[in-house]
Amino acid sequence: MEEILRKKARELLESGAVKVVIGWGWNRNRTRTTPVFITSPEDADKLVWNPLCVNNLSVYLTRKFKDIQALGKPAIVAKGCDIKNIVVLITEGQVKREDVFIIGMTCDGVVYRQELWKGELRPEIMPTKCHNCDVRNPFVADFVVGEKSAFTPPEAPTGMVFDKIKEIDNKDASGKWAFWINEFSRCIKCYACRQVCSLCYCERCITEKNMPQWIETSAHPRGNLSWNLTRAMHLVGRCTFCGECERACPVNIPLNLINQKMIQVVKDAFDFRSGYDEKTHPPMIVFNPEDKENFIK
Amino acid sequence: MDKLLRKVNFDKLIGSVVNRGGRFIAPSLDARQVVFKAVKKAEEISFDHILARNSYKEYLFPQTEVIADFTVHKDGIDLQGRDVEPSTTVIFGARPCEAESLSALRAVFTWDFIDEFYTQREDKTVVLTVACTKGDEACFCTTVGLSPESTSGSDVYLKETEGGDYIAKAITDRGRAFIEEHAAAFEDAKDTKTKKLFMPEKIAGIDLARIAERLSKKEHYDDPVWARLTRKCIGCGACTFVCPTCHCFDITDEGMAFGGERRKNWDSCQYDTFTLHASGHNPREFQYKRWRNRFMCKFNIYPDKFSSKGCVGCGRCIRVCPVRLDITEVMEEMSK
Incomplete structure (x- = not known):
């Protein structure tokens, strides 16, 4: 999935379709993910995708970040749950749908907090939202990365x-x-x-x-x-x-x-x-x- | 001579402090994390952790405190200042890195005005430092010239023995007086083996002198490196609140139309309104500029103005950051 994500990001930046790709990358020791802003195609390999990608990056689409908006049209790497926030921003007139390129990631869940990660995604370290998730397949996206998830959330919410x-x-x-x-x-x-x-x-x-x-x-x-x-x-x-x-x-x-x-x-x-x-x-x-x-x- | 503080004697020590009207502050589990808290019993103390989530500065410089009361009447306003009457504060379980922070706080609170709310509390504070036997990848004291063996800022420096007791060494007169005053809780130390200390690896690419040199030249203000490394900062200010040396505060009046309290509350340079002028102009318009300011404060302004450490390498800001903005990655870049 990571390779497809990087390839798409590279293409988008090379063609000039977007000016910045907002996604997750590694910290220095490759122990935690951290938001990255990729502006040149050769940096697309810095993007990562794994269960440590907890941050909801949609915050960077808001007007609180005028310096990021100044970079130009963004593509954003988003899990289904992050897309929900983008949808709210659209309904509230904060972002126009056509002004953001959404790279939706099919997701099997993330960790509740990064420090809980011991190399394996176990149910105990996942947040309640992941146990009841009905958006593991990105539902509003311009490009979807990953195989369709067959997960169905429990009838009565648990957690x-x-x-x-x-x-x-x-x-x-x-x-x-x-x-x-x-x-x-x-x-x-x-x-x-x-x-x-x-x-x-x-x-x-x-x-x-x-x-x-x-x-x-x-x-x-x-x-x-x-x-x-x-x-x-x-x-x-x-x-x-x-x-x-x-x-x-x-x-x-x-x-x-x-x-x-x-x-x-x-x-x-x-x-x-x-x-x-x-x-x-x-x-x-x-x-x-x-x-x-x-x-x- | 070194003394032995047995774990079984902690209740005796706490009792001795509290009976004399003092507060005993120690790391304790609260809401699923270890924080500095006033404790009454030894069983409340956490002995096995890396370091507390918060700094103990809040016991010398509270998050919020009333500094004056005011009443408004038709002829004017009466402002009545409050006196601070601190009790003895004993901080147990400070780490050697954060013990160093008190001199940095003192420097700023006595700089052009003596802030008695701080100095009077600090004058009655005894810091019992416990050397680290554990650490994590966020620890970087050795990179800023400190180590688990640093005793600067500590009144008593303790090392854990193999059996889980502590060897106590008085560093200052205040520390010696403390051990004498609470002598019943201490014993003479015989040759006792202490645990191996955790030494964080020094980050090779970081050079404090080079950082200071780069920051002393104004050209760095417009260096695109700031935006590149720190534009992800969301401006939450959590780093400044857990930082042992951050000290900014705001004065606010609270109450009803004809009277109320004047309070001194923690503030943060990471807030967008921190430097907002009444005219509407904001010299630190974007978040990366606010972040640059915090970095300047730690590695240029403190060392230059106060000859003190603005950063002690405790790593709290790294652990608490929701976007994992690692100050050492910026230090590395600024060492180039």
């Missing part, structure tokens, strides 16, 4: 995230509150969750609006709660459960739980799953007379 959500759902309000206040207490307000997220593309985040200061920047319980709740609300109906925020969090706040719970709520309320259709707008930005309004009591 740590879903188990934990059930556990929290069974708590009463004060139990839920105590759980989250404890988790958020570790927040250091580094905003890694926001920065790694391709759907947090605001040039000026609400936490940076300081006249007045809507969200207290202090890492105290009130500031941490308001930041984490606000970010969660801003991702409702948009988050695709790519898991980058939880992976990037230096203090291990289980953000996947919040995001997956929100996905379930949106599924129940609007029968909508984000990231599957680039022609459908997410429910939070459209009005539909058929919307259930049972939240208004």
